[in-house]
Amino acid sequence: MQMLDSPFARKLTSFATLSHTDLNILSDLHQRRRKFAMGRDMVRQGHPNRTVYVLADGWAFSYVLLPSGARQIVDFRIPGDFLGLRSILFRRSDQNVEPITPIEASEVLASDLIDAFSKTPALAKAVLWAASRDESMVADHLVGLGRRNAAERIAHFLLELGARLRLVGLASNAGYACPLTQYHLADALGLSDVHVNRVLRQLREMGLVTFQNGRVTFDDFAALVTFADFEGDYLDHNGPARQ
Amino acid sequence: MQMLDSPFARKLTSFATLSHTDLNILSDLHQRRRKFAMGRDMVRQGHPNRTVYVLADGWAFSYVLLPSGARQIVDFRIPGDFLGLRSILFRRSDQNVEPITPIEASEVLASDLIDAFSKTPALAKAVLWAASRDESMVADHLVGLGRRNAAERIAHFLLELGARLRLVGLASNAGYACPLTQYHLADALGLSDVHVNRVLRQLREMGLVTFQNGRVTFDDFAALVTFADFEGDYLDHNGPARQ
DNA sequence: CATTCATCCTGATCGAGATTAAGTTTGGGT
C-alpha cells in the first residue's frame, strides 16, 4: 500500500497513535493524486475551499497579501503536511497557498474527512494534533518576528525547518536541500530581501550556516543552536498523548 | 442550565452546529469552577498539562519568555475561549498562561474531552473549529508583526480584539472595557512600551481611537477600520461549515 | 547568439522605532 510509505504516513505512524485500520480508512479517503505547477495559487484568499490536500512531494507556502503590496508568508508546507486544513471548518480560506516547486498532493474531501471522525475517533485526534502542531509552529514563527533580531530570526528559522524536514527524512544535522529563495525568507521573516542577503553572508562568514545553491549546510550545528537559542525537541517526540 | 448562558455556549451555539444533547455532554464535562489570581501562571512552559479550561470570566494571555528576557505575548484569551487547548495533544505546553484579571474557569480533563469525541463527533468538529480559529488569530497576529508598522499594528489589534469581544457581548462599535496595560500591548505587538505610548497618543490625536483608563473607545470606527485595513468579517459568521 | 528574467550580491543613505532617562498621575496601604 502506497500510503504506508508516504511522508505523511511516516509522520503519523511515528507517533504510534493510528491503528492499521485507521490508516486504511485514511488511505481510502485519498481520492486522487493531483499535480500543481509552481507559481500558481492552489488556494486563494476569500475563496471557499472544500478540499484538503496532503502534500506528497514538493514544497509550498501559505501567505497573506496586504493592500500595501507587502506579502507575509505564514508558513511553509513540506511533504507530509496538510494543505488547507484550517479552511475545512472555516468556510473560506483567509490565506493563499502557492507551490514553490512542482507539487504532488492527495486530495481529500473535507466532508469525507469530517464524516470519518465518527468512524474512527483516533483520526479526529490525529487531525486535531496536526492542527495543534501547525498552530505551534505559527506561534513560534510569531515569537521570532516579535522579539528576535534579523540574524537570530534567520538562524532559528533555518534550524526549525531542518527539524521539520528531519521528521520526514529529508534532512540531517549536516543540512538539507532547500528550494527557497532569499525573497521567500524575506517575506516569511518580515525583512527586506537586501537585508536577508546581508545577514546570510554574516552567518556564513561566522561559520555557522551556509544558505546557497538550493542547499542549507550547517557548518557548525551546535554553535548555530546556541546562537539562535533553538529548542528543537517539541517537534521530535510530542505526538498525540497516549492515554 | 448554567452552561447555556455562558459566553462559551453563546459563542458555540451562535454557529448552530452543536445540538442540545451535544451541549449537554459538553456541560457534563465541566468538572468544577476554579479561580485564579492575577499575576501567577496557570500553565507553565515545559510542564505537562492534562487539563483544559474554558474561560468563564476574566482575561488571560499566553506568552513565551526568551532567554534575553524579552517576552512575546502570543495571544489574549477572553471569556468563552479555551485555555490550553493546544497542549492537550502536545504533551507539554510550549507557552505560559497568565491571568490579567482574576479568572474564573471551568476545568475539563483532556482525557474526558477526547473520549467524548467518540460519543459526539460534532464535538470533535467544534473543538477542531475552535483550534482552527485560534490558529487563524495567531496567523493574523503574525501578519501584523511582519508587515505592518506600529500604528497600523496597534489599530488593527484593537479592532480585532473588539470583534472578538463583540462575539461574546462584551463590546460594541463604541468601544469596550479593556484591562490591558500598555506593557501588554508592547509585548504582544513587538514594540517598546515607550513607543506604544507614543503611537497611542497619535491615534488619539488623530481622532481614531482612545486607549485610556481601562477602556478602548472608538472615536471614529469607520476611519479606524480604513486606517488599519481591517476585515472583521471572518470572525462573525464563519462557524463550522454545515454539510 | 543576443535577450530577457530571476536570483543573488553590495554600498550609501535614511528613517522607524529602541533605548535611555527623566517626570507625572493614580490608587492602595498604613
Add this chain to the structure above:
DNA sequence: ACCCAAACTTAATCTCGATCAGGATGAATG
C-alpha cells in the same frame, strides 16, 4: 496625610534594518 509602586507620559539620542541604486550571474527563451 503620607509613602510607594504601577502605570503612564515625554524628550533626546542611537541603531537596526529599509530603501535606493546599482552590478553580476546563470538559466531560459527568441
